[in-house]
Amino acid sequence: MNKKKISLPLGAATLAGLAFLALLTGCGPHQPEANLQNLTAAMNAYLAKKGDLCLGKTQWPIDVPQREVGTRARNAVQMPVLEHVGLVSASTAQVEEAREGEQPASVTVTRYVLTEEGKKYLHTRETQGDFCAAHLTLDKVVGWEARKDEHDAKDPKEASAVVVTYTYKIDAAPWTGDADVQKAFPMVERVVRGAGTMQLKQNFKRTDSGWVPEGV
Numbered sequence: 001m002n003k004k005k006i007s008l009p010l011g012a013a014t015l016a017g018l019a020f021l022a023l024l025t026g027c028g029p030h031q032p033e034a035n036l037q038n039l040t041a042a043m044n045a046y047l048a049k050k051g052d053l054c055l056g057k058t059q060w061p062i063d064v065p066q067r068e069v070g071t072r073a074r075n076a077v078q079m080p081v082l083e084h085v086g087l088v089s090a091s092t093a094q095v096e097e098a099r100e101g102e103q104p105a106s107v108t109v110t111r112y113v114l115t116e117e118g119k120k121y122l123h124t125r126e127t128q129g130d131f132c133a134a135h136l137t138l139d140k141v142v143g144w145e146a147r148k149d150e151h152d153a154k155d156p157k158e159a160s161a162v163v164v165t166y167t168y169k170i171d172a173a174p175w176t177g178d179a180d181v182q183k184a185f186p187m188v189e190r191v192v193r194g195a196g197t198m199q200l201k202q203n204f205k206r207t208d209s210g211w212v213p214e215g216v
Contacts, residue, residue: 083112202215
């Protein structure tokens, strides 16, 4: 009795081999490991998009009511300082102000608008602009650890979410060195002064395409 030899087409044999290898190595996309190379790349990508250090001044012009002048209200303190360094100009205006249970009343405000110099620091962030003082880039990744809610991950390499600790470099606007600016914006002064030494943290989660930031 003659035994027939069955031949598979080359393509079928190749596919069968790949399927067998998939069973040996595990199915599905490769999950990126939590290591220095991958998390450095993730930090660089994050800071390229989210590294601006901004002042939270998104709506322009900014009006400061006369009743707030001389108080510790944020804009009453900060806007004259920005005027002092040439980033905004001030004028007096009348606006209608609605008060609960009362008819709208006309109030006097000091209106601050950006100068041509100031417009250089108005950066678009997604759907709106913000006035920014500096941009951070990565100095180095100091370390990382599994996020505290990752109870099952004894090894940070196996965690699906990690907290990265890093130091940064900074490209700060020249006016951040002004003493009045540093007094009016103490957090900006602290971050600028901490370049290369201050350690910041950022959450990342593991996805099939890489590590992506969380809590941004």
